[in-house]
Amino acid sequence: xxxVTQTPRYLIKTRGQQVTLSCSPISGHRSVSWYQQTPxxxxxxxxxxxxxxxxxxxxxxxxxSGRQFSNSRSEMNVSTLELGDxxxxxxxxxxxxxxxxxxxxxxxxxxxxL
Amino acid sequence: DQQVKQxxxxxxxxxxxxxxxxxxxxxxxxxxxxxxxxxPAEGPTFLISISSIKDKNEDxxxxxxxxxxxxxxxxxxxxxxxGDSAVYFCAASAGVSGSRLTFGxxxxxxxxx
Numbered sequence: 556x557x558x559v560t561q562t563p564r565y566l567i568k569t570r571g572q573q574v575t576l577s578c579s580p581i582s583g584h585r586s587v588s589w590y591q592q593t594p595x596x597x598x599x600x601x602x603x604x605x606x607x608x609x610x611x612x613x614x615x616x617x618x619x620s621g622r623q624f625s626n627s628r629s630e631m632n633v634s635t636l637e638l639g640d641x642x643x644x645x646x647x648x649x650x651x652x653x654x655x656x657x658x659x660x661x662x663x664x665x666x667x668x669l
Numbered sequence: 670d671q672q673v674k675q676x677x678x679x680x681x682x683x684x685x686x687x688x689x690x691x692x693x694x695x696x697x698x699x700x701x702x703x704x705x706x707x708x709p710a711e712g713p714t715f716l717i718s719i720s721s722i723k724d725k726n727e728d729x730x731x732x733x734x735x736x737x738x739x740x741x742x743x744x745x746x747x748x749x750x751x752g753d754s755a756v757y758f759c760a761a762s763a764g765v766s767g768s769r770l771t772f773g774x775x776x777x778x779x780x781x782x
Contacts, residue, residue, distance in 0.1 A: 559712070586768055598713075598758065598772035611769045645712050649768050657703075658768060660712030 557582065559648050559661035567667045573634040576664045580627050580648030586610075587629040588658065589621060592643040601644075604629050605651070633666075641668045672696045673761050675773035683781055688746040690776050692759030695740060699761040703770070704733060704744045707756045716757075717744070749780045 560579045568574050580587050588611075589601040600613040604623035621631040627648075633640055643665050647658040674693045682688045690704075700721040705713035719726040719733045719742070726733050732745045746753055759773040 588768055588770075590770075590772075597774045598760075598770075600769050600771070603768055605767075611767055613769070647712075647768075647770075653764075653767065656768065657715050657718065658770065659715065660705075662710070662712050 559646060559659050561644075561646055561661040561664050563664060564662065565665045565667075567669060568636050569669050570636055570638060572636050573632060574636060574666060575630055575632045576644055576646075576666070578629045578631075578646035578648075578661060580629070580646075581659055584648035584650055584659075585627050586649045586651060586656075587623055587627065588647045588649075589629070589631050590645045590647065591615075592645060592663070593641075598645070601631065636668045638668050641666060671774075672699075673759055673771050673773040675757075675759055675776050677776050678774070679777040679779070681779045681781060682749050684751055685748045688744075688749045688753065688778055688780065690744040690746075690757050690759070690778065692742045692744075692773050693740060694742075694761050696761070696763065696771070697740075698763040699771075700764050701762045702733070702735060702742050703760045703762075704731075705758045705760060705772075706753075707758060707775070713758055746778075749778075751780045751782050753780050754778055 586605045588603040592598045603611040623629045643663045645663045647660045649656040649658045703718040704716040707713040735742045756775045760770040
């Protein structure tokens with residue numbers, strides 16, 4: 556069974572630009588969550604999508620948005636990039652998003668904002 | 670407000686000995702706890718979990734203990750192996766929040782041969 560895949564793996568952008576990251580969950584998984592990992596803040600929850608609907612949202616500004624498609628693939632978008640957005644962005648999938656379901660993480664996208 | 674805390678940024682043990690990683694939480698709504706292991710340039714990998722209705726869960730060399738009254742959990746690895754060297758994250762979720770995980774800061778475990 557293929558794992559969670561994320562593209563691209565590495566990305567360099569400049570301040571003010573926007574970026575779109577992609578996540579393909581494990582086949583059969585309907586819930587996709589996104590996390591941001593930075594050295595200072597650790598792993599922080601961005602949002603969760605289930606059946607194309609955002610079901611949960613963390614404490615991030617509106618510049619961070621996402622969506623999920625009918626095949627459960629998900630994208631997240633960050634507009635007007637700031638230096639502080641440099642981070643590892645991880646997505647995780649689970650069967651139905653219930654708390655007792657194990658979440659499987661992808662390898663992440665390393666975003667650098669210059 | 671750090672709701673999940675791992676107070677030890679690093680831990681070093683000898684191969685074959687026990688590794689004990691600790692985690693404290695403050696949110697009483699948390700009812701499911703997980704441990705993840707992370708190698709550089711990879712995403713976290715699920716290790717073991719425990720529901721709040723239990724106080725212990727074992728899986729091979731890994732055992733997680735939960736003390737609800739103290740809001741404390743620990744991960745025991747016995748015996749420790751050099752391949753266990755990685756960053757270990759404690760995470761918690763509340764049933765009402767679905768799959769949203771709140772992570773600790775992580776503990777770098779180094780197992781010396």
